[in-house]
Amino acid sequence: MTSDVADSRLAAYPALSAYLRQTEGMEVPPMPVMPPRVPRAPRANRAPRAPRADRAPRAPRAPRARAATPIPPIRLTPAALRGALIGGALGVTALWGVQAEPSARLDVLFATGAHLTGLLAGYGVLVMLFLMARVPAVEHGVGADRLARLHALGGRYVLTLCLGHALLALCGYAVHTDTDLFRATLDLLGYPGLALAAAGTALLMAVGVTSARAMRRRVPHETWRAVHLLTYLAVALAFVHQLAGPDVAGSIVTVWVWSMLHATVAVLLVWYRVVVPVRQALKHSLRVIAVRDEGPGVVSVLVQGIGLDELRAEPGQFFRWRFLQRRLWRTALPFSLSAPVRDDTLRITVKAIGDHTRRMRRLKPGTRVLATGPFGALTAHRRTRRKVLLLAGGVGITPMRALFETLPGGPGDITLLYRAGSAEQLVLREELEGIARRREAGLHFLLGRSDAAFDPLAPQALRNLVPDLAEHDVYLCGPPGMTASATAALERAGVPQDRIHAECFTF
Numbered sequence: 001m002t003s004d005v006a007d008s009r010l011a012a013y014p015a016l017s018a019y020l021r022q023t024e025g026m027e028v029p030p031m032p033v034m035p036p037r038v039p040r041a042p043r044a045n046r047a048p049r050a051p052r053a054d055r056a057p058r059a060p061r062a063p064r065a066r067a068a069t070p071i072p073p074i075r076l077t078p079a080a081l082r083g084a085l086i087g088g089a090l091g092v093t094a095l096w097g098v099q100a101e102p103s104a105r106l107d108v109l110f111a112t113g114a115h116l117t118g119l120l121a122g123y124g125v126l127v128m129l130f131l132m133a134r135v136p137a138v139e140h141g142v143g144a145d146r147l148a149r150l151h152a153l154g155g156r157y158v159l160t161l162c163l164g165h166a167l168l169a170l171c172g173y174a175v176h177t178d179t180d181l182f183r184a185t186l187d188l189l190g191y192p193g194l195a196l197a198a199a200g201t202a203l204l205m206a207v208g209v210t211s212a213r214a215m216r217r218r219v220p221h222e223t224w225r226a227v228h229l230l231t232y233l234a235v236a237l238a239f240v241h242q243l244a245g246p247d248v249a250g251s252i253v254t255v256w257v258w259s260m261l262h263a264t265v266a267v268l269l270v271w272y273r274v275v276v277p278v279r280q281a282l283k284h285s286l287r288v289i290a291v292r293d294e295g296p297g298v299v300s301v302l303v304q305g306i307g308l309d310e311l312r313a314e315p316g317q318f319f320r321w322r323f324l325q326r327r328l329w330r331t332a333l334p335f336s337l338s339a340p341v342r343d344d345t346l347r348i349t350v351k352a353i354g355d356h357t358r359r360m361r362r363l364k365p366g367t368r369v370l371a372t373g374p375f376g377a378l379t380a381h382r383r384t385r386r387k388v389l390l391l392a393g394g395v396g397i398t399p400m401r402a403l404f405e406t407l408p409g410g411p412g413d414i415t416l417l418y419r420a421g422s423a424e425q426l427v428l429r430e431e432l433e434g435i436a437r438r439r440e441a442g443l444h445f446l447l448g449r450s451d452a453a454f455d456p457l458a459p460q461a462l463r464n465l466v467p468d469l470a471e472h473d474v475y476l477c478g479p480p481g482m483t484a485s486a487t488a489a490l491e492r493a494g495v496p497q498d499r500i501h502a503e504c505f506t507f
Helices: 003-011 014-022 078-099 106-131 136-142 144-177 181-189 192-211 221-228 230-244 252-284 355-362 394-406 429-439 459-465 480-492
Strands: 287-295 298-304 318-323 333-336 345-351 369-375 387-393 414-420 442-447 472-477 500-503
Touching: 078 106, 078 136, 106 144, 106 230, 106 252, 136 144, 144 181, 144 192, 144 500, 181 192, 192 221, 192 230, 221 230, 230 252, 252 369, 287 355, 298 355, 318 345, 333 345, 333 394, 345 355, 345 394, 387 394, 387 480, 394 414, 394 429, 394 472, 394 480, 414 429, 414 459, 429 442, 459 480, 472 480, 480 500
Parallel strands: 387 414, 387 472, 414 442, 472 500
Antiparallel strands: 287 298, 298 345, 318 333, 318 369
């Protein structure tokens, strides 16, 4: 290396250049001379080392296991579900349009309308069953409460379509045969396929009547559930009728597609409502280990099992619980987790509001439990903002308590508002206060009865408690009336509707 090149390279390192200038002219001590190294004999000429008698042969080292990256659960968004359902309805309408024959005759017009309403009714029944099949991707993405509301709303449309189909078909037959409606009804019921269809329609009507809000409050849950199971028989009878109808039976492709749709929904129902619950029960072996009083009419039930981490239950979700004890085993009701899963233990907190929940106070340790789930979309994946407001009413505090402990956030990022009639009605108060102290989170108890002069959930009252309310995500759980009024107040206070995440159930 020339001197100019060396100087240019040293200029790039000022500290090294300064050190060399300081040491220039200094006497450098000579390096010690090391004795020459004797080369080792080739390995081939060396004698093998004798093994020690007291040393066991070393086992081969196992390959290091890599930490498994958890796969996030698949979630179907409400928009995707809505688009798929509308697309299916348009496809069924297109199927009808391809086969429809234009005509101005009155009997043909009646028959054409009957075919369209019949196809849409059959498709609607499949949608209703799919929404209640408890498919995890749908439950976790859309939310069980929203699915229940869609199911109830869709049921009204299906019943309307079924009645419209029957009436249009009857009128078309009466006009075609030039008879009155009474005689036409007797003639049509003489055909086996039409008689089965009429029986299926009657069963669907019974389900609809018992599900009406006025009747639902008077009918015991076990009776309502037994009547609701008749839907499967009604669908089977309607399917037999559809295969004989001209719109489905007219093409082998249509028969195949219609049959595959029914088979797919049937498989989903059997798998997620029968196979998965039985498999979970055998695998996790859930049993009650303790029942604790939490307040007037409120108990916490601790359930322990094996390998509960595999359930991947998230704070804010719920299970459908069936306790295998006398007078309790026939009913499975949804209860949210009131604490994160710890040490293979699940905890629910239940308020006595009926015969079933009152009997849970007498649960004995060791009672076997069948728990299906987890379900629900009121989880951290809905969060879109750094700050979060949790708003709970009554026993709706149970999922909020689990989220209050686990949602990530620094001091002041998480705030909980707990609405109750009085201090005696507050559930898990000590736990909530302990979490608030540890996390430096906001906690406010909104006590007292609501009236025209006092409403702690009014928009201005909410803004006084949470000044930057419009910048929060809001998680909401409580009784139906409280949930509806709080949602309206939050929207008036400036919180966008898509940042209000609520779940509400009535039984």
